[in-house]
Amino acid sequence: xxxxxxxxxxxxxxxxxxxxxxxxxxxxxxxxxxxxxxxxxxxxxxxxxxxxxxxxxxxxxxxxxxxxxxxxxxxxxxxxxxxxxxxxxxxxxxxxxxxxxxxxxxxxxxxxxxxxxxxxxxxxxxxxxxxxxxxxxxxxxxxxxxxxxxxxxxxxxxxxxxxxxxxxxxxxxxxxxxxxxxxxxxxxxxxxxxxxxxxxxxxxxxxxxxxxxxxxxxxxxxxxxxxxxxxxxxxxxxxxxxxxxxxxxxxxxxxxxxxxxxxxxxxxxxxxxxxxxxxxxxxxxxxxxxxxxxxxxxxxxxxxxxxxxxxxxxxxxxxxxxxxxxxxxxxxxxxxxxxxxxxxxxxxxxxxxxxxxxxxxxxxxxxxxxxxxxxxxxxxxxxxxxxxxxxxxxxxxxxxxxxx
Numbered sequence: 001x002x003x004x005x006x007x008x009x010x011x012x013x014x015x016x017x018x019x020x021x022x023x024x025x026x027x028x029x030x031x032x033x034x035x036x037x038x039x040x041x042x043x044x045x046x047x048x049x050x051x052x053x054x055x056x057x058x059x060x061x062x063x064x065x066x067x068x069x070x071x072x073x074x075x076x077x078x079x080x081x082x083x084x085x086x087x088x089x090x091x092x093x094x095x096x097x098x099x100x101x102x103x104x105x106x107x108x109x110x111x112x113x114x115x116x117x118x119x120x121x122x123x124x125x126x127x128x129x130x131x132x133x134x135x136x137x138x139x140x141x142x143x144x145x146x147x148x149x150x151x152x153x154x155x156x157x158x159x160x161x162x163x164x165x166x167x168x169x170x171x172x173x174x175x176x177x178x179x180x181x182x183x184x185x186x187x188x189x190x191x192x193x194x195x196x197x198x199x200x201x202x203x204x205x206x207x208x209x210x211x212x213x214x215x216x217x218x219x220x221x222x223x224x225x226x227x228x229x230x231x232x233x234x235x236x237x238x239x240x241x242x243x244x245x246x247x248x249x250x251x252x253x254x255x256x257x258x259x260x261x262x263x264x265x266x267x268x269x270x271x272x273x274x275x276x277x278x279x280x281x282x283x284x285x286x287x288x289x290x291x292x293x294x295x296x297x298x299x300x301x302x303x304x305x306x307x308x309x310x311x312x313x314x315x316x317x318x319x320x321x322x323x324x325x326x327x328x329x330x331x332x333x334x335x336x337x338x339x340x341x342x343x344x345x346x347x348x349x350x351x352x353x354x355x356x357x358x359x360x361x362x363x364x365x366x367x368x369x370x371x372x373x374x375x376x377x378x379x380x381x382x383x384x385x386x387x388x389x390x391x392x393x394x395x396x397x398x399x400x401x402x403x404x
Contacts (some may be wrong), residue, residue, distance in 0.1 A: 001299045003149060006139050009116070010131040010153075010160045016120055017129030018160070024065045025101035025155060031059045031066065032098045040095035044358070046086070051079050063357030067121070071106045077104070099249050102154035113151070115143040118162070120153075133162065134273040142166045156201040172319060178308075179258035180353030182345050183266065183289055183313070186332070189248055190345035192353040194367065195255055197248050197381060198375045199287070205383075206286045211236045240383065241288050241335050242295075247381050259305045262356030263293060264312035310355040320369065333371050342369045 012018035035055040044050040052075050059071050066074075081096050105120075111128060112119045122129040124147060133139075142164075152163040180192035188199040212233050219226035266289045267355040297307045319336050327336045334342040346369035 001170060002168055002298055004142070004168050004298075004302070005159055005163055005165045006142060007163050008136075008139050009134040010162050011128060012131045012160070014129060017120070017131070019067065019122065019161065020123040020129070022101075023067045023151070023280070024070065025103055025153070027063055027065050028070060029070070029098050029101055032074050032077060033061070033095075035059060035074060036081070036095040036097065039082060040076055041090065046079060046082055048075065048079060053104065059217070065123075069106065070103065073104055073106070075126070076366045084229065093283060095102060100154065102152055104150060104152050108148050108164075110151075112281065113148060115140060129162070139164070168302060170301055173259040173292050173304055173306060175257070177258040178260040178262055178353045178356050180349040180351070181252070181263045182343050182349035182352060182357065183263060183264065183292060184345055185284060185287055187345050188287070188375070189252060189292075190343075191252060192346070192349040193255070193256065194346060194369065194373065194375050195252065195377055196345070197251070197377050201381075202244050203286060205240060209233060209240070210286075213237075231368055241291060243383055244381065245288060245292050245295050246299075249292070249299050251380055252296075253303055253305070260308060260356065261296065261300055261305055262308045262310055262352050263296070264315065264352060265309040266290075266293075266312060296399070308356050310321050310352055315351040315355070316344060316348045318347075320347050321355065323354065324340050341371045343371045343374055346374060360389060 002197075012021070035058075038055055038058070039051065042054060052072075054085050054148070055075060055078070056071055059066065060068070063071070076362040082092065085092055085096070085202065109121050110118050115133060117130050117132040119128040119130050128284060141167075146168055148168040149167060151165065152272060154163065155163055176190075182190045184190065184199075185203075186199060187196050188202060189195075189197040213230060216226045216230040218235065220230055293307070293309075300307050316329055316334075317325050317327075320332070320342070321336060321338065321340070327334055328342050329335075332344050334347045335343040336342060
C-alpha cells in the first residue's frame with residue numbers, strides 16, 4: 001500500500017468558518033515557534049512524553065483557538081522536525097521556525113470527507129463547518145477509486161487548500177526479472193538493457209542556475225531584491241531537478257518489462273567524497289541521487305514493480321561476463337580479459353543486476369554491453385520550459401537580475 005497526494009482548493013460555506021480556521025492556523029504556527037524555542041532552550045529527550053510534558057500546558061494556557069487535538073498535532077510536528085534535523089546529521093544551532101500556515105488533520109478535527117466536501121471543527125460547540133472541494137478530473141477519479149487518509153489543510157495566497165493522500169494498493173508483480181540501473185555524473189542513468197540518459201542537458205541548466213545563485217549571493221547582504229531573486233532561483237532549481245528526474249523515471253519505466261529494479265545504495269555518498277577529498281565534488285553535488293531513489297520507488301510501486309538497493313562496492317571494476325575483477329576500466333570503457341571492449345557504465349549496471357539476483361557464477365547474455373551500442377533516450381526527456389536562457393557575460397547577468 002502506498003499513498004499518492006493531490007492538492008485541491010477548498011471554499012468555506014460561511015465567512016465565520018473561514019475566519020475561524022485562519023485564526024486556528026495562525027495560532028498553530030505561533031505556538032509551533034513558541035514550542036520550538038522551548039525545546040531548543042531546555043533540550044529534553046526527543047520522546048513524545050517528554051515533549052508533551054514540556055509544552056502541552058503552556059500552549060493550552062496561551063491559545064485561544066486551539067483545542068487539545070491541535071496541540072497534540074503541534075507536539076508531533078515539533079518532535080518530527082527535531083528528529084529529522086538530527087537524523088540528517090545537522091547541528092541544531094537555533095530553533096526551527098515555521099512561516100507557513102498549515103496543520104495535519106485527524107478524525108477528531110474533521111468528518112464526512114468525500115468529493116462533496118469536508119466538515120471541519122468550528123467555533124460553535126458541537127457543530128462543524130462545511131468546506132467544498134474544487135474538483136478537477138484527476139481528483140474525481142482518485143476519490144472514486146481509492147480511500148483517503150488524514151489531509152493537510154494549508155493557506156496559499158490567502159486561499160485554503162487541502163493536501164489529500166489517497167491509499168493506492170500495490171499491484172501484483174508479473175515476473176521476477178531484474179533491471180539494473182547505474183547512476184552517474186556524465187550519464188545520469190544507464191540500465192542493464194542498454195538504455196541511457198546522459199546528463200549533459202541536466203548539468204548545463206544546473207550550471208546556469210548555480211552561476212546566477214553565485215551572483216545573487218554576492219549581493220544579498222546589501223540588496224533586498226537580490227535576496228528575493230535568490231529564493232526564487234533556488235525554488236526553480238529544485239523544481240527543475242524534480243521535473244527532469246520524474247520524466248527520466250517515467251521513460252525508464254515505460255521501456256522496461258522487468259518487475260524488479262536494482263539500484264546502488266548511495267546513502268551519504270556526498271559526505272564520503274567530502275571526507276575523502278576534503279572538498280565537495282561539484283559534479284556529484286549537482287546530481288540528486290536521493291530524489292531519484294525516492295521518485296523511482298513510489299512510481300515503480302504504482303506500476304507493480306519493486307525497487308531493491310545493493311552495495312556499490314566494485315560494480316565498476318567487475319567483468320560482467322566472468323563476474324571477476326580481472327578486467328580494467330579506463331574512462332567510459334571497460335577492457336575485458338577475453339578481448340571485448342565494454343561500455344563501463346553498462347557493464348556496471350549489469351553487475352548491479354547480478355548482485356540483486358545473487359549471481360555468483362559465469363553469466364551468459366543475449367546482448368553483451370559492447371562499447372558504442374547504447375540506446376540514448378535523451379531526446380525523449382523534454383522539460384516544458386528552460387529554467388534560464390542566459391549568456392555567460394557578467395554584465396548581462398547583472399542586468400537581467402536587476403542587481404546593478
